[in-house]
Amino acid sequence: MFEKWLYRVLIVLFLLQVLLPFAGLIQFTLVGGSGALSWASFATLFSDPSFASSLINSLWLAAAAVLLSIVIFTPPVWHAYLYAPRLLRVIEAVSFTPFVVPAVVLALAYVQFFSSGLLNLVGTPYLLPFAFALLGMPFYIQVFLNRLRHADARAIHDAAQTLGANDFQAFVRIQLPLLRSGIINGSLLVFTISIGEFTITQLTTGGSYVTLPLYLLITFTNNPLEGSAMAVVTLFLAVAGVVAALTAASGRRRRTPAVTAGEEAS
Amino acid sequence: MRKTSLIFVYGPLLVFLALFALVPIIGVISSSVWARGITSEFYAQSLSGQYLNAFFTTIQVAFWSGLAGLVGGGLAALALWRTGWRWLTTALSALSGVLANFAGLPLAVAFMVTLGASGLVTNALQTLLHINLTQMGFNLSSSGGLILVYSAFQVPLALLVSLPALTSIPDDLEAAALSLGCGVPGYLRRVLLPILAPSLLGTFALLFANAFSAYVTAYAIAGGSINLIPIQIGYLIDGNVSLNVGLGNALAVEEMVVLGASLWVFALSVRLRAKRRAKVKGETAIV
Known part of the structure; x- marks a missing residue:
């Protein structure tokens, strides 16, 4: 009896610790200005033209990062999983690079490497989708592998080949639809990471290319109310991304939920 | 092919x-290590003066926020596992996933508007209870303040990492321990704790690495007023690239060494757990 209550208290304490700052944030956003409940901070935010432009900047960068992840990571992980388990282990290990090389070190490396010659990309946003894809790599590969392990992909691929499909046909027409939910989940995580990325964006563009997170910090400095409204929006986007990924994962047997989740996030 | x-x-x-x-x-x-010939001057520079201090501050923040995360997240995971509510576990894992991976900047803003110099809680304490946090020495952009803020993503991360360690423990272990006459507290302390010790160490190593490399949260809250390694690297990029690239690179290499060592400990603990589980399964199969 005592034990049960102890566990409940621990769970409540965890929830308090985790949610109190955000309760404070939401309260500040809604009543901080006038002392009365008001949506004014959100109205200011959404009518700000730089909000729209930073949203567009973030969206295309995230979309590009997702596209890169799908094109670059899917075929080798699939092939190595089926035919080269040793190589797969190497790919998995390499995919954890961003944990050992954090964003700030990557930014330092990029400003030196991409500052001259053919690849003079520092100061432009064109470096960012690649950087975001690298940051999302461990998440994308783990989620995709998880789907591969549950899909019996090898047997299905062998069957397709026995029926006369070549590797390319079998990959595009059988494997991709089979593994779609893994690709969608991984994409959602890469998307969420890209939408929230601050460090590399700020350090390689010198703050000249304003995405949502940069806009958040600039706005918060000038107008805390509008900035905290932006923080609420950012948080909401992250929650939506993760919930959509989870919904897609749990709905893997049924077709519709995975598709709906994908549409919601994009 | x-x-x-x-x-x-x-x-x-x-x-x-x-x-x-x-x-x-x-x-x-x-x-x-190269400036017109092999040199160690950048490393010497990076391990002296304000940069050495930055190392100590970063280690301090990473250590204490890691410990807070381990205790808070570990206890929450234990409670979730023992109550066995699956829907709550799923919901809290999702919430923790968001907070641990994607919430750096909103989290910083949330703490600034609640506990900052003119934050909601700060003001409420002042007017209602006449407690002045600032006079009491509390400052969100000090290392103590950052430890508090970092805990808000360290605790969820610890929950996420320690849940699989707990669920990998066989159910009949408790029955066995209880039937041999050790109570629930004894089971937790004398059976569970030794089994979990490597996982706990691994989780701590992961949390340490996580805080050691955190940049956005510290940058948003303290800007240049806190002396951390990631902040120093960012400052060297942002301020004047051409001025001292070598120093920034030396700091970056040191950062990678610390992270690599911590994550190596984490990977070891994960592998140990997998091995042990395979062994347990094998023995059950033989029996």
Whole structure:
């Protein structure tokens, strides 16, 4: 009896610790200005033209990062999983690079490497989708592998080949639809990471290319109310991304939920 | 599959990794020891004065926020596992996933508007209870303040990492321990704790690495007023690239060494757990 209550208290304490700052944030956003409940901070935010432009900047960068992840990571992980388990282990290990090389070190490396010659990309946003894809790599590969392990992909691929499909046909027409939910989940995580990325964006563009997170910090400095409204929006986007990924994962047997989740996030 | 098509499968990944990870990182490492000849001056510089202090502050923040995360997240995971509410576990894991991975900047803002110099809680304490947090020495952009803020993503991360360690424990272990006459507290302390010790150490190592590399949260809250390694690296990029690239590179290499060592400990603990589980399964099969 005592034990049960102890566990409940621990769970409540965890929830308090985790949610109190955000309760404070939401309260500040809604009543901080006038002392009365008001949506004014959100109205200011959404009518700000730089909000729209930073949203567009973030969206295309995230979309590009997702596209890169799908094109670059899917075929080798699939092939190595089926035919080269040793190589797969190497790919998995390499995919954890961003944990050992954090964003700030990557930014330092990029400003030196991409500052001259053919690849003079520092100061432009064109470096960012690649950087975001690298940051999302461990998440994308783990989620995709998880789907591969549950899909019996090898047997299905062998069957397709026995029926006369070549590797390319079998990959595009059988494997991709089979593994779609893994690709969608991984994409959602890469998307969420890209939408929230601050460090590399700020350090390689010198703050000249304003995405949502940069806009958040600039706005918060000038107008805390509008900035905290932006923080609420950012948080909401992250929650939506993760919930959509989870919904897609749990709905893997049924077709519709995975598709709906994908549409919601994009 | 023919060799030409293998190029299309693996080629893009290889080019991508070479261009956006391998070559730039090798560049950082090599120019941290090279300036018109091999030199250790950048490392000497990076391990003295304010940079040495930055190391101590970063270690301090990473250690204490890691410990807070381990205790808070570990206890929450234990409670979730023992109550066995699956829907709550799923919901809290999702919430923790968001907070641990994607919430750096909103979290910083949330703490500033609640506990900052004129934050909601700060003001409420002042007017209602006449407690002045600032006079009591509390400052959100000090290392103590940052430990508090970091805990808000360290605790959820610890929950996420320690849940699988707990659920991998066989159910009949408790029954066995209880039937041999050790109570629930004894089971937790004398059976569970030794089994979990490697996982706990691994989780702590992961949390340490996580805080050691955190940049956005500290940057948003303290800007230049807190002396951390990631902040120093960012400052060297942002302020004046051409001025002292070598120093920045030396700091970056040291950062990678710390993270690599911590994550190696984490990987060891995960592998140990997998091995042990395979062994337990094997024995059950024999019986």
